[in-house]
Amino acid sequence: MCEAMRSVNWEENGPAVRLIDQRLLPTELKTVDLVNVEQVADAIRQMAVRGAPAIGAAAAFGLALAGYQSSATSAEELWGDIQGAAKLLRATRPTAVNLRWALDRLLAAADNLKVDGPQRMRKALLDEAQSIADEDVEINRRIGRHGAALIQDGDTLLHHCNTGALATVDYGTALGVIRTAHEQGKRLHILVDETRPRLQGARLTAWELERYGIPYEIITDNAAGYFLQNGEVASVFVGADRVAANGDVANKIGTYMLALAAHDNSVPFYCAVPTSTIDLQLSTGERIPIEERDPGEVLDLEKDGQRVAPAGSKARNPAFDVTPQRLITAFVTEAGIIRPPYSNTLEEAVRETS
Numbered sequence: 001m002c003e004a005m006r007s008v009n010w011e012e013n014g015p016a017v018r019l020i021d022q023r024l025l026p027t028e029l030k031t032v033d034l035v036n037v038e039q040v041a042d043a044i045r046q047m048a049v050r051g052a053p054a055i056g057a058a059a060a061f062g063l064a065l066a067g068y069q070s071s072a073t074s075a076e077e078l079w080g081d082i083q084g085a086a087k088l089l090r091a092t093r094p095t096a097v098n099l100r101w102a103l104d105r106l107l108a109a110a111d112n113l114k115v116d117g118p119q120r121m122r123k124a125l126l127d128e129a130q131s132i133a134d135e136d137v138e139i140n141r142r143i144g145r146h147g148a149a150l151i152q153d154g155d156t157l158l159h160h161c162n163t164g165a166l167a168t169v170d171y172g173t174a175l176g177v178i179r180t181a182h183e184q185g186k187r188l189h190i191l192v193d194e195t196r197p198r199l200q201g202a203r204l205t206a207w208e209l210e211r212y213g214i215p216y217e218i219i220t221d222n223a224a225g226y227f228l229q230n231g232e233v234a235s236v237f238v239g240a241d242r243v244a245a246n247g248d249v250a251n252k253i254g255t256y257m258l259a260l261a262a263h264d265n266s267v268p269f270y271c272a273v274p275t276s277t278i279d280l281q282l283s284t285g286e287r288i289p290i291e292e293r294d295p296g297e298v299l300d301l302e303k304d305g306q307r308v309a310p311a312g313s314k315a316r317n318p319a320f321d322v323t324p325q326r327l328i329t330a331f332v333t334e335a336g337i338i339r340p341p342y343s344n345t346l347e348e349a350v351r352e353t354s
Contacts, residue, residue, distance in 0.1 A: 051167025247325030247342030248285025
């Protein structure tokens with residue numbers, strides 16, 4: 001069993017938010033201490049920390065840090081400071097709902113203690129942030145136990161992006177399911193989509209699978225259909241950054257094409273998420289905001305020291321796409337395996353875990 005590794009945590013002596021800088025992997029495993037909320041916001045924006053649950057935890061600790069940094073001597077002054085910090089954090093990445101969910105939890109905790117003064121509010125912020133982080137680890141382990149039942153000994157699985165310990169506080173969602181099945185003694189082989197343009201699969205998922213001792217091969221994103229069509233894949237596992245009330249899924253760009261190929265070849269397509277990623281306020285995926293990132297992530301590619309794209313090229317760089325619920329075989333959550341009709345079953349799962 002691999003040693004536990006928290007992607008984001010609170011450093012009491014700072015105070016600071018300590019996180020793994022995922023931009024440096026796989027060549028260097030390095031933690032950085034962020035000493036103000038502006039640094040936390042920049043780390044989320046620049047993807048030093050990424051993955052919906054990890055972003056939520058980082059934002060929560062960032063808001064707690066803002067509370068301790070504030071020089072406010074009254075509850076009302078502190079409330080104004082943390083409201084401003086929350087606004088800054090909310091603006092970093094629009095698609096992952098866990099960020100908003102975590103900030104709302106902290107603000108509610110602080111609001112409840114306004115009558116007790118700023119010091120109690122500061123403590124409530126940190127306590128709630130730590131609860132979110134600790135809960136995430138246990139939730140992921142429950143997701144892993146439920147999802148492992150869907151995997152048979154000897155299966156070859158296809159995985160897109162990174163959904164492991166790095167994308168969460170620890171353990172992982174979809175990759176946590178794979179990890180649990182491996183720890184149960186099931187022999188697995190993983191086909192890892194490289195996940196362009198930032199290569200979270202090739203850089204991060206492959207790195208995690210190396211640590212776990214799970215056999216894998218990296219494939220180009222556009223090769224996934226080949227392996228599905230040839231009958232080499234038992235099932236596909238992905239995570240999500242937001243799930244609409246009807247079961248539509250916003251996930252890393254390329255997920256929709258992968259789901260189409262899996263559906264065309266009758267391969268089960270599973271989405272593993274904590275119920276905090278289910279956004280019952282949005283009826284369908286059409287209403288999920290999709291982040292478009294810097295075109296440079298697509299264009300600034302070199303081969304043999306030369307740029308691949310002609311000078312002056314333009315690019316589009318959506319970070320996510322939306323997979324319709326009709327292509328999702330089932331969701332794996334801490335509440336169990338969720339199957340259609342999703343408009344009913346997803347809401348039931350959220351209510352059960354609230």
